[in-house]
Amino acid sequence: MEKLVIVAIGGNSLVRDNGRDTIQDQYEAVCETAVNIADMVEAGYNVVVTHGNGPQVGFGLRRSEIANEIAGMPEVPLVNCGADTQGGIGYQIQQALTNEFAQRGINKKVATVITQVEVSKDDPNFKNPTKPVGAFYTLEQSEEMKKEHPDWIFIEDSGRGYRRVVPSPKPIDIVEKDAIKTLINSGFVVIAVGGGGIPVVKSDNNTYQGIDAVIDKDFATSLLADQVNAETLIITTGVSRVCINFGKPNQLALEKISVEETKQYVLENHFPPGSMLPKIEASLSFLENNGTRVIITNPESLKDAINENAGTHIVK
Ligand SMILES: Nc1ncnc2c1ncn2[C@@H]1O[C@H](COP(=O)(O)OP(=O)(O)O)[C@@H](O)[C@H]1O
Numbered sequence: 001m002e003k004l005v006i007v008a009i010g011g012n013s014l015v016r017d018n019g020r021d022t023i024q025d026q027y028e029a030v031c032e033t034a035v036n037i038a039d040m041v042e043a044g045y046n047v048v049v050t051h052g053n054g055p056q057v058g059f060g061l062r063r064s065e066i067a068n069e070i071a072g073m074p075e076v077p078l079v080n081c082g083a084d085t086q087g088g089i090g091y092q093i094q095q096a097l098t099n100e101f102a103q104r105g106i107n108k109k110v111a112t113v114i115t116q117v118e119v120s121k122d123d124p125n126f127k128n129p130t131k132p133v134g135a136f137y138t139l140e141q142s143e144e145m146k147k148e149h150p151d152w153i154f155i156e157d158s159g160r161g162y163r164r165v166v167p168s169p170k171p172i173d174i175v176e177k178d179a180i181k182t183l184i185n186s187g188f189v190v191i192a193v194g195g196g197g198i199p200v201v202k203s204d205n206n207t208y209q210g211i212d213a214v215i216d217k218d219f220a221t222s223l224l225a226d227q228v229n230a231e232t233l234i235i236t237t238g239v240s241r242v243c244i245n246f247g248k249p250n251q252l253a254l255e256k257i258s259v260e261e262t263k264q265y266v267l268e269n270h271f272p273p274g275s276m277l278p279k280i281e282a283s284l285s286f287l288e289n290n291g292t293r294v295i296i297t298n299p300e301s302l303k304d305a306i307n308e309n310a311g312t313h314i315v316k
């Protein structure tokens, strides 16, 4: 079988207008990414797709809260909001890839696996929410919302505004990993661990139960990459390259860096938590296990990046 490449699509890379995008707008963004993934499949790569849901799960949660506030409808728990985004975004990627393959005469089938991801109920991240979800607000808007909802926590997100944060426990295991492997081995392009997977905890009698949180899809993708023995991990996001001194006058885009250099940049705080840091930590974890290379880039640079003509490459 060809070497396996796992491509993670950032949730923010599918949003253009901070919560005012329609579902059709998101589908168009998905279709643009599908063109780039189809290029890779056409070039002979065996591809697994994962995706984020940070903006979308926050929009869903807010819709549910507003429906509760104004119409008394029961709220949708955060874990179910996440499951809804996994189905909704998975459906769009599945349809966009299926159509793109059909148009190009590529003989590949696509399947989305609803994926539960095990976390620990004792994970310290439940007490320290760090995962930004939903829209970006100004400082004034966030302070106004906090008056009404004192329990909400906001953080500044990479110079883009203020966002609500929710707990983000670390993924331990992928419950449906055998189904995912079987589909990959049967030649499917598989979409899995959407939104980082649906967070579940395992009880003593080996049953699972959903828990309110949003798993970082970069960590879940890195775990999946290990479990399916992927060779390359590609993380697509809103920037073409990772930078040091991001957003400062001396910003420098990185083309190729070693694991050691990357660790040094982490120590120097070049990567903020909740945005670039999880991508870097997930990349390092993938390379320290069985992975060979990591590429971080934007969706439109995918094809050039895999040929080393774009993106940031982290190598062993
Ligand atoms: N050092 C950095 N280099 C490049 N981008 C950075 C850096 N630090 C923060 N960012 C920001 O982080 C964003 C990626 O995080 P985010 O949008 O949360 O991810 P996702 O695409 O998975 O939703 C980039 O688009 C960029 O705006």
Ligand SMILES: NC(=O)OP(=O)(O)O
Binding pocket: 009, 010, 011, 012, 051, 052, 053, 054, 055, 195, 196, 214, 215, 216, 217, 218
């Ligand atoms: N769940 C998750 O990590 O989503 P984003 O990639 O959209 O932040």
